[in-house]
Amino acid sequence: MDWNLLHSFLAIARNGSLNGAARELGVNHSTIFRRLNLFEDTLSLRLFDRLPQGYKLTQAGEELLRQAEQIGDAFDALERQFTGQDFRPRGVVRITAPNNIAYHYLPAWLSQFKALYPEIKVELIVGNQDLNLTRREADIAIRATANPPEHLIARKLADINWGIYGAIEFPPVTGFDVNSLRHQPLIGAEGAMANLTAFRWQEQHLKDAIVARANDLNAMAAMAEYGMGLAFLPDDQQNPRLKRLDTLKQGKQSHLWLLLHPDLRKVERVKLLVSHLQRCFSEDPRLSSRGDG
Amino acid sequence: MDWNLLHSFLAIARNGSLNGAARELGVNHSTIFRRLNLFEDTLSLRLFDRLPQGYKLTQAGEELLRQAEQIGDAFDALERQFTGQDFRPRGVVRITAPNNIAYHYLPAWLSQFKALYPEIKVELIVGNQDLNLTRREADIAIRATANPPEHLIARKLADINWGIYGAIEFPPVTGFDVNSLRHQPLIGAEGAMANLTAFRWQEQHLKDAIVARANDLNAMAAMAEYGMGLAFLPDDQQNPRLKRLDTLKQGKQSHLWLLLHPDLRKVERVKLLVSHLQRCFSEDPRLSSRGDG
DNA sequence: AAATCAATTTGCATATTTGCAAGGTGTGAT
DNA sequence: ATCACACCTTGCAAATATGCAAATTGATTT
Numbered sequence: 001m002d003w004n005l006l007h008s009f010l011a012i013a014r015n016g017s018l019n020g021a022a023r024e025l026g027v028n029h030s031t032i033f034r035r036l037n038l039f040e041d042t043l044s045l046r047l048f049d050r051l052p053q054g055y056k057l058t059q060a061g062e063e064l065l066r067q068a069e070q071i072g073d074a075f076d077a078l079e080r081q082f083t084g085q086d087f088r089p090r091g092v093v094r095i096t097a098p099n100n101i102a103y104h105y106l107p108a109w110l111s112q113f114k115a116l117y118p119e120i121k122v123e124l125i126v127g128n129q130d131l132n133l134t135r136r137e138a139d140i141a142i143r144a145t146a147n148p149p150e151h152l153i154a155r156k157l158a159d160i161n162w163g164i165y166g167a168i169e170f171p172p173v174t175g176f177d178v179n180s181l182r183h184q185p186l187i188g189a190e191g192a193m194a195n196l197t198a199f200r201w202q203e204q205h206l207k208d209a210i211v212a213r214a215n216d217l218n219a220m221a222a223m224a225e226y227g228m229g230l231a232f233l234p235d236d237q238q239n240p241r242l243k244r245l246d247t248l249k250q251g252k253q254s255h256l257w258l259l260l261h262p263d264l265r266k267v268e269r270v271k272l273l274v275s276h277l278q279r280c281f282s283e284d285p286r287l288s289s290r291g292d293g
Numbered sequence: 294m295d296w297n298l299l300h301s302f303l304a305i306a307r308n309g310s311l312n313g314a315a316r317e318l319g320v321n322h323s324t325i326f327r328r329l330n331l332f333e334d335t336l337s338l339r340l341f342d343r344l345p346q347g348y349k350l351t352q353a354g355e356e357l358l359r360q361a362e363q364i365g366d367a368f369d370a371l372e373r374q375f376t377g378q379d380f381r382p383r384g385v386v387r388i389t390a391p392n393n394i395a396y397h398y399l400p401a402w403l404s405q406f407k408a409l410y411p412e413i414k415v416e417l418i419v420g421n422q423d424l425n426l427t428r429r430e431a432d433i434a435i436r437a438t439a440n441p442p443e444h445l446i447a448r449k450l451a452d453i454n455w456g457i458y459g460a461i462e463f464p465p466v467t468g469f470d471v472n473s474l475r476h477q478p479l480i481g482a483e484g485a486m487a488n489l490t491a492f493r494w495q496e497q498h499l500k501d502a503i504v505a506r507a508n509d510l511n512a513m514a515a516m517a518e519y520g521m522g523l524a525f526l527p528d529d530q531q532n533p534r535l536k537r538l539d540t541l542k543q544g545k546q547s548h549l550w551l552l553l554h555p556d557l558r559k560v561e562r563v564k565l566l567v568s569h570l571q572r573c574f575s576e577d578p579r580l581s582s583r584g585d586g
Numbered sequence: 587a588a589a590t591c592a593a594t595t596t597g598c599a600t601a602t603t604t605g606c607a608a609g610g611t612g613t614g615a616t
Numbered sequence: 617a618t619c620a621c622a623c624c625t626t627g628c629a630a631a632t633a634t635g636c637a638a639a640t641t642g643a644t645t646t
Contacts, residue, residue, distance in 0.1 A: 003296035028605045067371045078360045
């Protein structure tokens with residue numbers, strides 16, 4: 001018997017959904033879906049009723065769960081003993097991320113990681129420049145792109161939609177359309193930035209409302225923070241001093257990827273950080289979580 | 294944690310070797326090798342000392358084994374409950390095998406299988422003809438060949454060497470060479486059979502010793518059984534009424550394969566029979582067992 | 587000392603699992 | 617009634633595991 005099938009069964013039972021189980025085990029929800037079906041086929045038993053509200057244990061499933069829990073507890077105890085004290089992963093992991101992710105997301109998460117693994121040293125390289133992962137200039141890269149490079153392993157962290165952002169003090173609104181935006185001071189783009197879909201649309205429809213321009217998203221965000229006007233920003237640019245007022249449907253969605261070199265995928269400290277970040281991204285409401293990062 | 298890694302560790306600990314663990318779990322010994330190494334890397338622990346005599350548990354391995362045994366026992370209990378009574382695989386499995394395998398190997402093994410799974414009906418089709426697995430003329434085919442067909446899934450069952458066989462009453466010998474064979478009555482080949490490597494060598498070096506000929510291996514085996522002379526036979530032709538006197542190095546080694554159609558690999562009753570036969574072949578001393586079927 | 591044997595280790599190809607993306611479904615909010 | 621959302625299911629491509637065959641190693645036998 002494939003012991004991991006029971007592991008997946010247990011996670012579904014504990015979480016009540018494929019998505020929840022996927023988060024717990026750090027795999028894709030479609031993987032959990034297939035493992036459960038394989039398990040049921042192997043046993044010739046239905047373990048869950050598929051309800052619109054989620055997966056509900058059948059009678060056979062309830063019986064299996066009692067033993068699965070014991071086995072699960074035994075594995076937990078075993079892992080605590082063998083990976084808690086005896087196993088102290090150490091070493092350096094270098095991670096690079098764009099400015100905003102580096103400033104507003106990673107610090108909290110990396111401090112959580114530090115608490116879990118005190119002997120792993122994380123080096124954070126801020127910026128969006130093309131570092132060479134083959135030469136170990138960074139071990140992990142977080143990048144926003146529509147097309148991750150093919151020579152690297154890519155894991156999707158989040159979808160990035162565009163939003164309309166204002167200063168934190170901006171009064172509550174129920175959304176914007178092109179007409180209501182026309183009456184707002186707007187931060188526009190210049191230089192190469194003007195080619196982005198969101199800003200091309202802005203130029204076409206809202207050129208007269210633009211009161212300031214910048215060629216850098218961080219600068220646009222800063223201007224919005226200080227109340228110079230509303231800024232169109234991808235959601236990974238948000239921070240606690242900005243208020244997300246609406247979704248900008250005219251912005252082209254992109255994706256945040258975690259990239260790493262294939263040779264590092266089995267390095268334990270890298271694996272641990274990758275798993276940790278995937279979980280943090282999937283649970284953070286600020287980004288359109290995929291729920292199964 | 295990948296729970297199957299513990300399963301593999303437990304099997305090695307129980308059997309004392311990669312080969313033994315492989316037989317128990319029905320996988321290749323190299324798979325067990327890799328799983329153990331992955332497990333040790335994951336835990337950053339050495340679980341076994343690699344000695345020439347085999348794998349010996351380290352202190353950490355002994356500690357892990359205590360908990361692994363409990364988990365293993367829990368899985369065994371779970372499997373008995375969920376696959377012993379509730380799960381009764383049923384249906385028909387058609388298997389085809391060459392005459393000698395069908396007469397002298399399969400009956401015992403299929404009766405063992407019947408005891409384990411009383412509601413699976415096995416249909417045995419004797420012969421070497423090309424049945425169409427795609428049209429379900431047979432579900433499983435056992436065939437001796439050097440090159441299994443590429444559209445089928447092939448699992449190696451055994452290497453087939455050639456041997457020199459005599460009647461069961463033949464006096465003990467310490468082996469043969471070309472000179473000592475010259476003084477023995479030999480069974481030769483005719484027709485297409487004469488093209489086989491073993492028989493070509495026989496014609497070149499021992500033509501004068503040939504006292505009878507046949508174009509069929511079963512017929513040659515029968516002649517040897519009744520003492521007409523010694524026969525050169527591939528080892529899968531042996532039976533309890535024949536005595537293997539020596540290995541024939543001049544015979545071209547071939548292999549016994551278990552073949553099945555890709556669509557059937559997930560059908561439970563087929564999987565069960567495939568696993569059962571692989572184990573039986575790997576444990577039978579009459580064939581040059583690969584030790585890891 | 588050389589040959590044989592059994593077990594381990596490894597490169598390469600194949601098989602299988604998994605992730606991604608998208609479609610489908612049902613519920614709840616508007 | 618329509619839309620948005622969350623979850624489930626599936627096709628295809630990518631990633632990973634595994635099997636096969638052979639090389640390596642050390643012990644045993646000749």
